[in-house]
Amino acid sequence: MDATMMDVPLSLNHVLERAGRYFGTAQVLSRLPDKSVRTHSYAEIYRRARALASALQRLGLKPGDRVATLCWNHYAHLECYFGIPAAGGVTHTLNLRLSPREIAWIAADARDRFLIVDDILLPLYRQLAPAHTFEKVIVVPYSGAAVSDEFIDYEALLDSGDPDGFAYAEHDEKDAVAMCYTSGTTGRAKGVVYSHRSTILHALVGCTADAWGLRNADVLLPVTPMFHVNAWGVPFAAVMLGVTLVLPGPHLHPADLLDLITAHPPTISLGVPTIWMGMIQAYDAALASGDCRWQLPRGMRSLVGGAAVPESLIRAFAKHGVSLLQGWGMTETSPLASVSYLRRELQERGDDERFRRAATAGVPVPLVDIRIRTDDGRDAPMDGKTMGEIQCRGPYITASYYGVAPSEDKFTSDGWLRTGDVATMDELGYIRITDRTKDLIKSGGEWISSVDLENALMAHAALAEAAVIAIPDQKWSERPLACIVLKPGAHAAKAELDAHLLQAGFAKWQLPERYEVLDALPRTSTGKFYKLALRERFKS
């Protein structure tokens, strides 16, 4: 029999209309290049996004055309998130931390027609311009300076649009709205294309109380760049609910963020672990020296993802009344696939159990199927021990990459995404990432988890950071090498670190072959430890 439900497509335009109609008084605060804060009301953002859509159509944008953005987190980037799809276009957020050559390659691969770029990023644009020609280059006068005549002024463009007369481009819910390239450490970058449907479903799952638990009354600070998996999709959800946004712009150093948080206290924030590591070190150091200018907002929830979160970091923030909530996912999964909320079974357990689970990648969220596949192609038992590759399936998981023939190393024959992350799952469904498939260390036929070693090392008082890689070994095939960064003025002898690891439960054969003390760890464009560089450096 047929259901009687209306055939109404899921649509970002519905979200924008909601925001304009009900949340006009809500605010978007944007930090400008000079560190002052500019406030827009949702009513303004609504009209400006519609004006942008109208103007883009007048510039000749056709359904499905890509409009690239090269922007920090601020009002105009948020307007692009809604205005470009409203016009029928696809927002392609370029990662400004990549090399100009790589950005140009990605823009060419995606066939980006237009570019919207921050004026303060024009030096970067000029470096990549020779390698890819955009038909139109629209410059956001983000610093307040006048826009050169050779470009289109974003504000003048908005003035040329007609927010009142604008009519949304017709669309199916499976039509594309946004595009991100993966920032893999190996191989060429590959594009993932999100739809109205996947974006709305992802936002709804994220808004469930056990995940982000976003509320209208929240004040949200996305430190995660809007060019990195759409700031994990959280801005779409925020606009859907009329959440107050604090957008940090280009100033992401710990002291800058602490200034911002103190002046405009968020109730919820998001970022990669390195952001929070830097922040807590600066905060605690200031407190220790009697400097009380900063205030971490008690009760703030911080969503952390993009890399494993050490338990020691969760405990350090908990001391200040800030709870870190770990999520796991990737560009290919929109990204939210699992989240480490506290299950009912654990509510009455002690702090140790609570923190131990908080430091996992969490439990799969609704709509996402997750399986842990062992080397022999079976589902790993939920025993918290058996390792296998995480594979995902669901309506907001990618089925392919833009313009790339599907390959067996990325998708299984029965249609699951192969994530390349190795993990265990315990009896309650908590996933613990043990490694990237390529980061596992196989020593004498036994697997050693680099992530476990890193987390244990980072809990040592003398260490600021640690990355563990495999180095070739004649006898054992591979052995772990620990690259460590000491805290200022701290020292740590090998014997002391070994004893620390033994006490943490590691076997003797699992201890690092040696420790290399570095000034800093190399990082990828998204702030993750760049292990490939370390492997290159220490391969002999």
Add this chain to the structure above:
Amino acid sequence: MDATMMDVPLSLNHVLERAGRYFGTAQVLSRLPDKSVRTHSYAEIYRRARALASALQRLGLKPGDRVATLCWNHYAHLECYFGIPAAGGVTHTLNLRLSPREIAWIAADARDRFLIVDDILLPLYRQLAPAHTFEKVIVVPYSGAAVSDEFIDYEALLDSGDPDGFAYAEHDEKDAVAMCYTSGTTGRAKGVVYSHRSTILHALVGCTADAWGLRNADVLLPVTPMFHVNAWGVPFAAVMLGVTLVLPGPHLHPADLLDLITAHPPTISLGVPTIWMGMIQAYDAALASGDCRWQLPRGMRSLVGGAAVPESLIRAFAKHGVSLLQGWGMTETSPLASVSYLRRELQERGDDERFRRAATAGVPVPLVDIRIRTDDGRDAPMDGKTMGEIQCRGPYITASYYGVAPSEDKFTSDGWLRTGDVATMDELGYIRITDRTKDLIKSGGEWISSVDLENALMAHAALAEAAVIAIPDQKWSERPLACIVLKPGAHAAKAELDAHLLQAGFAKWQLPERYEVLDALPRTSTGKFYKLALRERFKS
């Protein structure tokens, strides 16, 4: 361009699989006819639902076939919610409070093939059986008594199924999974048919933090019958998140519910206002007489809907640390269309403002478009004053009724549902229901809201309940008549009630023409005041 997302349908089967895989240790508590409580684990419910699906297919169930249920809220009804769609069938929940003749008419209209019925409801079944023949009648031995040979024993049926070997029926996300008939006070009942898609989207919207805000750690008591708009869709969401369920069975009197709540304290519950009115009166009366056997769980959230919630009721529960959250919707809207959470703009206001908004029908939820249409076909301004009919549109709003040609009085020409509820919307999007279109009173050319009068009257200390209807008047065309029920031992003179209403802000011409004191108000099968009966009684 094409999005790269997987083409995975939204599906109740995904929800059941999640529940079996991750939430096996979560519990479903069911109150039995003898008032004892029986506990099932989610692992059991999962296997039993799959066994049911397998057995139904072996009984000859074909895709789209209707399986009717005539059941209270308990484990077996929950198993039907998932087992019937898993087999490709459609769960048709029959409203056991209707007359046997009407139930039979509805079952015939829906062409229900099978029936699953509680043993304690067999007397009702025998009354309706002559008017509609089910091919198979499956009896749940809910009381523990043996099932007569003339029927199929539900437990024996489950034993005949194969939960391990069962394979879900293939389906599209727009395929039907459940069916409810509207309990209109006029006209014939009409069926609304929900799909996998609408049910999942509704559950996700409900789980957002500002709506139900359901969490895995919650203990949920649905007092709302599972035959009434699927207990507002909350059980689907609960199973999706692994929430502990307390299902009250047939014992819904205030003392029974207070016993249950005291023994198994919920963190969240749902029911119509009359349920909560009866409960708070019994609770406060017991406390006043020094009887402390009951305990309302502090911090419990109660979802209230199905009729307007008087502010006095919200305040009465707030005194005991219980917050009432009002939602608005109807069978045709799945039902959640708006919810009265506290917007950020109101967080810093005082209690009066807070309670005033809590007593509204709230703000539209994501995915649901709502407009207030005035008599002249325009959108009412958001001024909190202009009245119009609420019209809805969205992916979980019905576009038609089963087997009925769409009519202009139910759907607009541009595809919106006409709800028949009259309301205003204020500048923040809060909807205040002023009346059903047919309940508005037009006196001397001016509208009087019966709901406003009722709410004000119910805040008077002497009154237990009040329903206001229009009576014909030669001079004014219509005048309001207040039908009131006094609290035990209380008295209230007309002059006193008039003074109370004048103080509440009503104009003199808006006061009821007279007050009729009744022993009880007539109610519809779903517990709403049955104004049609009052109008009949007082029409001359």
